[in-house]
Amino acid sequence: MTMLPRGAADKIISHTLAGAMLSGLGLWHLFNHMRLLVSLAPTAPSSSSSRVLVVAPAAWFPAPRVRRLEPIAMLAAGAYGLATQMLAYSPMPFRADGSIPPERLPNHEHAIIYASLLVYAGSAIYLDDRRRQRHAAPAPPTLCMLLLAALFAQELFVFHVHSSSTDDHAGVEARLHWFLQASAAACLAAALLGAARLPADLQLAAGLVRSASLAFQGLWCVVIGVAWVPGMLPAGCHLDGGGGVHLRCRGEDSLRHAIAVVNLQFGWCMVLVTLLVVGIYVYVCKRYPAGAWSHGEVYGRLPEAEAADEDDDDSHHHDMETPNCKQLAAHDDVHEFTSLEIDV
Numbered sequence: 168m169t170m171l172p173r174g175a176a177d178k179i180i181s182h183t184l185a186g187a188m189l190s191g192l193g194l195w196h197l198f199n200h201m202r203l204l205v206s207l208a209p210t211a212p213s214s215s216s217s218r219v220l221v222v223a224p225a226a227w228f229p230a231p232r233v234r235r236l237e238p239i240a241m242l243a244a245g246a247y248g249l250a251t252q253m254l255a256y257s258p259m260p261f262r263a264d265g266s267i268p269p270e271r272l273p274n275h276e277h278a279i280i281y282a283s284l285l286v287y288a289g290s291a292i293y294l295d296d297r298r299r300q301r302h303a304a305p306a307p308p309t310l311c312m313l314l315l316a317a318l319f320a321q322e323l324f325v326f327h328v329h330s331s332s333t334d335d336h337a338g339v340e341a342r343l344h345w346f347l348q349a350s351a352a353a354c355l356a357a358a359l360l361g362a363a364r365l366p367a368d369l370q371l372a373a374g375l376v377r378s379a380s381l382a383f384q385g386l387w388c389v390v391i392g393v394a395w396v397p398g399m400l401p402a403g404c405h406l407d408g409g410g411g412v413h414l415r416c417r418g419e420d421s422l423r424h425a426i427a428v429v430n431l432q433f434g435w436c437m438v439l440v441t442l443l444v445v446g447i448y449v450y451v452c453k454r455y456p457a458g459a460w461s462h463g464e465v466y467g468r469l470p471e472a473e474a475a476d477e478d479d480d481d482s483h484h485h486d487m488e489t490p491n492c493k494q495l496a497a498h499d500d501v502h503e504f505t506s507l508e509i510d511v
Contacts, residue, residue, distance in 0.1 A: 183393070253274065
């Protein structure tokens with residue numbers, strides 16, 4: 168049995184666990200965005216009026232039984248990741264004089280991502296709690312999306328300075344982490360578009376791109392983790408445990424071959440994620456017919472209206488009974504992603 172160099176097992180476990188979490192989160196968002204895309208499909212327009220669909224962005228979606236399961240899971244993952252990075256190898260992340268040991272710098276860089284995840288998840292829970300309080304001024308629905316964009320921006324920054332600008336990430340590692348930066352950049356761009364005031368179809372498209380990019384980022388993290396397994400290394404490459412574990416190749420020919428293998432892996436991962444998107448779309452089309460929410464006969468309010476005083480309930484109920492304002496069914500509660508159809 169081949170012995171793993173020191174640090175290889177940590178890289179395998181950390182990348183695989185993080186990838187599994189990101190992929191699961193991306194698939195969860197894909198399912199919910201597909202459900203919105205299909206269920207909010209416009210029905211046949213009437214001859215006397217046309218309808219405009221307004222959609223607010225959704226940074227996260229409530230779970231069926233535990234509404235805030237997604238941000239709570241993010242809090243747990245952020246706390247676990249921050250603790251493991253700061254306490255890796257030794258319980259003292261700093262020297263006695265307060266300086267950071269050179270070998271611990273990568274752990275501190277990774278800890279920045281987990282700290283940003285904690286900030287985002289905690290803020291999402293707070294904003295949701297404030298939005299559900301009737302007498303509190305609700306936060307703008309785009310604020311949580313901007314916080315998510317800040318998380319992706321922090322992630323992209325750390326990936327860039329840690330993965331591409333240091334000598335210990337060269338050759339095969341540089342190519343692996345370059346593709347990771349590309350997926351993080353796609354998530355950031357889609358999150359910024361989601362925070363903008365876009366038409367409903369573009370808003371949903373941005374959400375789908377962000378979800379698919381997040382699922383791909385998780386899958387690629389798993390690929391990076393598997394790359395440290397000795398039996399999965401490209402031909403002519405090995406693990407070098409000197410001064411930290413790194414992927415090394417013997418000669419230029421082996422390096423070019425390994426980079427070509429990484430490019431092929433990226434392409435096949437793109438194919439797999441595309442198939443997952445299509446598969447989820449087919450399932451949702453069968454499970455939630457087009458226009459299903461439009462025929463729910465249940466009217467609702469936009470998130471901003473949920474903070475109205477109780478004195479206005481009767482008048483507001485009367486407004487919602489008019490055919491000009493129609494929303495999701497009661498059993499299809501979607502956090503910060505509501506629709507409003509207005510006759511024009």
